[in-house]
Amino acid sequence: MARRAARPETPARLRLWVTVTLLVAAALLVSACLVMARVQQQVRIIGDQAAPQAANAADLYFALSDMDAQVARLVLTSGRAELAGSQIDALGAYQQRGRQVDTDLQLSLTTATGEAERAIVLDLMHDLGVYRERVWQALTAGPSAAGYYTQATNVLHLDLLPAATRLREASEERLDQAYGEKGLTQTVGVILAVLLGGALLVLLIGLQVWLARRFRRILSPALITATLLTVLLLVPLTFVLVVQGRTLGEARDQRLIPFLDLSQARAVSYDAAADTSRYLISNGLDYYRQDFDRKAGALEAGDSGLPTVAGGSDVAPFNTEQVVERWQAFRAGHERIVKLADAGQEAEAIGLLTGIRRGDAAFDFSYYDAAVADIAADRKDRFDRDLRDVEILLTGWPWIPAGVLGLVILLVLLAVRKRFAEYR
Template sequence: MPAVIEATRTMARRAVRPETPARLRLWVAVTILTATLLLAGLSLLMARVQDQVRIIGDEAAPQAATAADLYFALSDMDAQVARMVLTAGDDALAGSQIDALGTYQERSRQVDADLQKSLTTSTTEADRAAVLTLLDHLAVYRERVWQTLTAGDAAPGYYTQATNTLHLDLLPAAQALRDASEQRLSDAYAGKRVTQVLAVTVAIVLGGALLVLLIALQVWLARRFRRVLNPALLGATVLTVGLVLPAIAVLVLQGQRLGEARDDSLTPFLRLSQARAVSYDAAADTSRYLISSRLAYYDDDFKKKSACLSGTDCETALPVVAGGPDVSPFESDQVVSRWQAYARDHQKIVALAAAGKNDEAIGALTGIKRGDAAFDFTYYDAAVGEIAAARKADFDRAMDDVSTLMTGWAVIPLVAMGLVIVLVPVAVRKRFAEYR
């Protein structure tokens, strides 16, 4: 036993003696190990960030957009049914009825496509169950609509059943699906941020440690062997700096770009989709008011939705969601002023109906000249649609930019650190030869 202890002490003394090859071997081993850890950690984390960016751009964001579009399409479907009921049997309004039928069929196809897309992209059993529930409610709603359109004079009663099915069953289920998709989007962003922070930490800690080892080894070799510069170690140092600094920059830049894309483009786009759904449902309240023979509930409901859209009493007021940091107040005010024009049309229609002038009220609702409800609503919706399309395009461009920025970064650490791992032994090979 004493012999073993003495041998161990002898080996330890030789290892720490600066003039021995053991010290050099230890230094090289630690340097290569650090480079290997940096290679593995940065490559895996960069690949993970790339995958999370793909999930945001190809899965989470489209799912949220699809759910928002579904809610909007359902709202407009019911608005078109109300128009068909209101214009039924009046030859003078045949054009408006045909237009409403065509729009209803278009929105119906849109709903089917959104539900199919949601079903195929669902990642949880809860989401699939929600979509199947929506399909069941949609079948009931369509049956009620068919009864409404074929019931003749009894159409208002069947329409009440149809719109109740929409508001009590379909829209709440669609809203739950929309909320779940937006939560998934937030979770995807949060997960990517955690990976991004971890990757930056690995780059700083391991990259810094590797630089210290390479520089210290360069200095030690210069002092011990009187070599002023070691080209291989210099190359390894340059490669390390050339990897670590750009990697940190890429991670920070993609995080900033994605954050801006979410805050300035995607979130406003989703809120605009929500606002459009509210506005279509509010416009349908004008028709519902006439269909129900001036039921005050629909006028009150319109006023609540209009207050939301005008920004006076709603958590997602239109001036907020329609604008954004890079949109001038004029564009936001323009959207609001166009909605307020429709709100005035609604009040005029309510007043005409209250005075017993139903035909004039229907004419003011379905007319296509400026000052008529149909014209003013289309004018308003064009402004909202233009801003929403711009927001969506901005987000898509940001995702393309981030994908381009991240291209190759799962492989770049492998190449750079692979060269460093080769260069370090090359740098000390001749020094080992001096001890033979």
Template sequence: MFRPETPVRLRLWTALVICVALALLAASGLLLSQVREQVRVIGGEAAPQAATAADLYFALSDLDAQVARMVLVGDAAELSGSQLDALGTYQQRSRQIDEDLQRSLTTVTGQADRAIVLELMHELAVYRRWVWQTLTAQSQAPPQPPGRLPPDALGYYTQATNVLHLRLLPAAERLRDAGESRLDRAYAAKGTTEAWAVGSVLVLGGGLLVLLVALQVWLARRFRRWLNPALALATVLVLGLTAGVCLVVVAQGQRLSAARNDHLTPYLALSQARALSYDAAADTSRYLLSGNLALYQQDFAGKSARLTAVAGDLDDGGQVLDRWLGYQRDHQRVVALAGSGRTRAAVDVVTGIRRGDAAFDFSYFDAAVGAAATARKAGFDTALRDGERLLTGWPLIPFPVLAAVVLLVLLGVRARLAEYR
């Protein structure tokens, strides 16, 4: 039976379906693009900023440790190998620090963080000047036995290490905290976008599916045709797009969250622990240079306790913890020798390269920490690339799919509207 309102209702159905399809297109395309951009920010800006700041803190700690080694051995001919090694490492860390500072200038956001980087550059110049004066005063003074510094050189060295511990390291820590805070904000923003993406696509995609099914039911009842192939195919496409977008967003979110928890956070913690270990090892040398000042023994004890706790939390196999405890025993041996007046023997333990000597055991410990940190960093990089690959092409996929849906809907209702002409 002919009903004049049928073409009008059919056109309204069609217009509503197309409007919802366009809304789904806008929401899915925009939100997927935003998720992809936020992944890029995490992998290309926030995570590198945090990693660079952690590396800077480590390099500064080792820089002062190498200065302590250089002034500890002095001009002793039999320890010239240790002197050259310390000098070479000092130069390497200096280049590393300069590169980290330049990289930080390009990755930090905000004037406050940039001001920290500029402050670090200024204080680093001051620190290097005190180091140069220390080495100059030591070389110009009458020869001293290893472990003893001329008064002028000791004064300059004290100024240098004070600049490092009271200015450089606190500023580097602020920069590190700023990098980690930015990383937290980037992850939080991505999580919010993911929630909006999944929610919007589920609501709009689900609504579009309901409309398509309802339209087919209405057409079946009104025109006695049980299947409309074009609308059926459009329904399948919408279902596939809705499920695909939700699965991709959830999968990459889970992968990047796991990458952060399982790899990036432990990597940053290991980097901090490595920096702390170099500073603690330098306390062994500072203890001798200061004439057995109890302050450095107390500092070492506090840092060692923190390292033991961190190593116990992060070291699955116990290798890092065991090796640090080995160095801790070396430190106590140095303290005992120095306490009994055997400073030269204590210096030999600090600089020795045989198993059971401090330099060897610390290198053995550092190799384990470095390997663990490298593995964690590689795991994060792999997971990040996997997450980026999951999103490849998805911001564009809704366009052809929903364009096809709109064409299929128009094709599906065209034959029915033709019956009223």
């Protein structure tokens, strides 16, 4: 009688055990697929939207700064036949930067995610039109060129560059937000994998032991296979979540952020170089000399200085030294130009500033900028490679848990099918 009374409990307990196991397996399946799909989507947002937006905003600031520097060269060389080569070089650079600015603004308008960002871009486009009008007036006004150029550079510094700064800050904030959301998703994914995966393993092992004791059978091959498949899923799943997070985090901290900081320093150096031209155009206005010294001081020291932003574990010390030494050579040229201008030797000062031969300021600055551009390009390329590696690592993962855990569910049902048949 006791045996008959206990016997009905066995199918009920078996049914309960199997139901809980299947529910946990289904919960793990759904959560793993959703988490991996979400991580993949967030990585795509970082790679296709947030990071390019931040790089584009930094490029816009740099291109605007160089545009004004080239306009200053054009004003200084206007009407001087002996400087025709410098004028052609400046005109080509101005046109190139203009196309670069237009491209950056169009991309910013296309990828803007909110009305505030869109409004900034539209303001930039409007102010850029005003700036170009002042530039055209400066280049065609003859003796009155200095006044129109002053108006143009005021538009740049009072309207365009502050708006570009706001756009850069907004893009960097969006980048941080994208990284934060992805970090939260991967943390939740790891927690769910540990909790649900651990619970599923305990249930599978417990079911195996319970069946062996209750029915006095050897271990079930189906349950053993289901347990192994679960382990083989959880280990790489957790590994992928952790590794992609660490790889993208290092790519941001060691590649992208240093790239953006170097781009900002590069833009400041272009604006400082333009101050030399502005000093000559304004007939020695001391404001531009002080402005150059302020920017040069920031470039040579501090956390945002060239020794910091052009250095690091990813840059050979020699390359960093080249950047600093070439900037200092240009600054020495700036001092010579200022002394010539103060001594009334305007023609010599303009020739030294705008010349494109070795030893001229324009050549020294291009030599410095080439060293900066090499480091910046290398950092951007490394970030892009890291991003591609993460995308390859995540390939197929939104579907892998579905296939593996779907098979686990089938194996569990197969393992208990004959046991339920004994009670029919």
